[in-house]
Amino acid sequence: MSERDQSNGLEHLFTDTVRETMDSSVYGAWRSIRDADAVPLSFGFPYPDSFPNGELLSAAESLLDSESECALQYGGGEYADALPEVIVEQARSRGISCTTAEVHLTNGATNAIDTVCQTVLEPDDTVIVEAPTFMGALRLFRNYGANIEGYEVDDHGLDVDALADDLAAREAAGDALPKLLYTIPNFHNPTGVTLTEERRERLLELAETYDFLILEDDPYGQLRFDGTEPPPVRALDQTGRAIRANTFSKTIAPGIRTGWIIAEEPFIKQFDRINAGGEPSFTRGLIARYAEDGQLDRAINELSTGYRKRRDRMLESLAEQMPPGTTWSEPNGGFFIWVTFPEGIDAEAMLTDAIDQGVAYLPGSFFYTDDGGTRHARLSFSHVTPVKIDEGIAALADTVRAETPAIEADD
Numbered sequence: 001m002s003e004r005d006q007s008n009g010l011e012h013l014f015t016d017t018v019r020e021t022m023d024s025s026v027y028g029a030w031r032s033i034r035d036a037d038a039v040p041l042s043f044g045f046p047y048p049d050s051f052p053n054g055e056l057l058s059a060a061e062s063l064l065d066s067e068s069e070c071a072l073q074y075g076g077g078e079y080a081d082a083l084p085e086v087i088v089e090q091a092r093s094r095g096i097s098c099t100t101a102e103v104h105l106t107n108g109a110t111n112a113i114d115t116v117c118q119t120v121l122e123p124d125d126t127v128i129v130e131a132p133t134f135m136g137a138l139r140l141f142r143n144y145g146a147n148i149e150g151y152e153v154d155d156h157g158l159d160v161d162a163l164a165d166d167l168a169a170r171e172a173a174g175d176a177l178p179k180l181l182y183t184i185p186n187f188h189n190p191t192g193v194t195l196t197e198e199r200r201e202r203l204l205e206l207a208e209t210y211d212f213l214i215l216e217d218d219p220y221g222q223l224r225f226d227g228t229e230p231p232p233v234r235a236l237d238q239t240g241r242a243i244r245a246n247t248f249s250k251t252i253a254p255g256i257r258t259g260w261i262i263a264e265e266p267f268i269k270q271f272d273r274i275n276a277g278g279e280p281s282f283t284r285g286l287i288a289r290y291a292e293d294g295q296l297d298r299a300i301n302e303l304s305t306g307y308r309k310r311r312d313r314m315l316e317s318l319a320e321q322m323p324p325g326t327t328w329s330e331p332n333g334g335f336f337i338w339v340t341f342p343e344g345i346d347a348e349a350m351l352t353d354a355i356d357q358g359v360a361y362l363p364g365s366f367f368y369t370d371d372g373g374t375r376h377a378r379l380s381f382s383h384v385t386p387v388k389i390d391e392g393i394a395a396l397a398d399t400v401r402a403e404t405p406a407i408e409a410d411d
C-alpha cells in the first residue's frame with residue numbers, strides 16, 4: 001500500500017475547479033431561506049394553482065393509451081418525436097424562423113446552458129455576463145473554470161456601450177477576448193428589465209467584430225403583461241452567433257424539466273452527440289400531447305393574467321408601504337422586481353431580521369461575482385397569492401424602517 005496523504009478523505013480526487021469552488025457559501029444560505037417560515041418572495045417558483053395538473057393527467061392517459069408500446073420506451077413514440085415541431089411553431093410566433101434540425105431538446109434551461117458550456121468553454125475562457133445575473137448560470141460558468149466578467153445593467157438592459165469600449169481596449173492591449181456572452185434579454189433575472197432592440201443589434205455586431213457567441217436565455221419572454229416584445233436576439237442574428245436557450249419551466253411547470261436550444265445545425269449536432277442517451281422521452285411525449293389543440297397557448301395567456309395580477313399587487317404594495325429612500329424596477333413581465341434599499345443598508349445582513357419579521361427575499365449580492373449588490377434584493381412576485389404579497393411587503397417595510405434609525409445613528 002502506498003502512503004498517500006488522505007487527511008482530506010478523497011477530496012484530492014476532485015477536479016481543480018471543484019476543489020476551488022466547493023466551499024462557496026451561497027448554496028448553504030439558500031437552504032435556510034427555503035426553510036424559513038416567512039412569506040417566500042425569494043425564489044422564482046410558479047404559484048401552485050398555475051400547474052395544469054388535470055390537463056397533464058388527461059394528456060398522460062391519452063398518451064399511454066395511444067402509444068402503449070412505446071410511450072415509455074427508449075426514444076418514445078410519435079408524440080415525443082413531435083415536440084421539436086411544437087418548439088419550431090412557438091419560435092415562429094416569436095419571429096424566429098427555424099427548422100427542427102436547429103432544435104436540441106434539453107432537461108430544462110439549466111441543462112441547456114450546461115450543454116453550451118460543455119461544448120464551447122475551456123478553463124480560463126472569458127464569459128461576459130450581466131451584473132447582476134441568474135445565479136444558476138454563474139454556478140455553471142464556475143463549474144467550467146471560466147473567467148466571469150460582469151457589465152452593469154440599466155433600465156434598458158446590459159450596458160452595451162461600456163462593453164464595446166472595453167472590448168476595443170482589450171483588443172488594443174492584446175488581452176484575451178471573450179468566448180461567450182450570456183444574456184437574459186426579457187424580464188431579466190434578477191432585475192426585471194428588458195434589453196432594447198437597438199442593444200440586441202449592437203451585441204450581435206460586437207459578437208461578429210470580436211468573434212464570440214451570444215447565449216440568449218429567455219425563460220420569461222412569453223409572460224409579458226405590457227408593451228410589445230423586441231425581436232429575440234436569435235431572430236435578429238444574420239451570422240449564426242446567437243444560441244437561444246429556453247424552457248417549459250415557467251409556462252408549464254419546472255418539475256417537467258424540459259427545455260431546448262435553438263442554434264445553427266453544426267452546434268445542434270454536437271449538442272445531440274454530447275447528450276445522447278439521456279432523453280426523458282415520456283415527458284417529451286406528454287408535453288407534445290398537452291400542447292395539442294392550443295392548450296399550451298391558452299395556458300400561457302392565463303398565466304400572464306395571473307402573474308400580471310401579482311406584479312401589480314407587489315408594485316402597489318411597495319408604493320404604499322416602503323419607507324422613503326427605497327426604489328424598485330417596474331418590469332413589463334416575468335417574475336421579479338429588483339429593490340434598491342436606502343444608503344447604508346446591507347440586504348444580506350438584514351435578511352435574518354426580515355425572516356424574523358415574516359418575509360424572505362434573495363439578497364442582491366447573490367447575483368454578482370464580485371462585492372456588488374449589497375443594497376439590493378430580488379423580490380419574486382410569482383410564487384405567493386396577492387394577499388401574501390401584501391403581507392410580505394409590509395414585513396419588508398417594517399424591517400427597513402427598523403434598520404433606518406441604526407443607519408442614521410452611524411452617520
Ligand SMILES: Cc1ncc(COP(=O)(O)O)c(C=O)c1O
Nearest residue numbers: 108109110134184189247249259
Ligand atoms: C434566467 C434563467 N435561466 C434559467 C432558469 C432555470 O430554468 P430551468 O428550470 O428550465 O432549468 C431560470 C430560473 O429558474 C432563470 O431565471
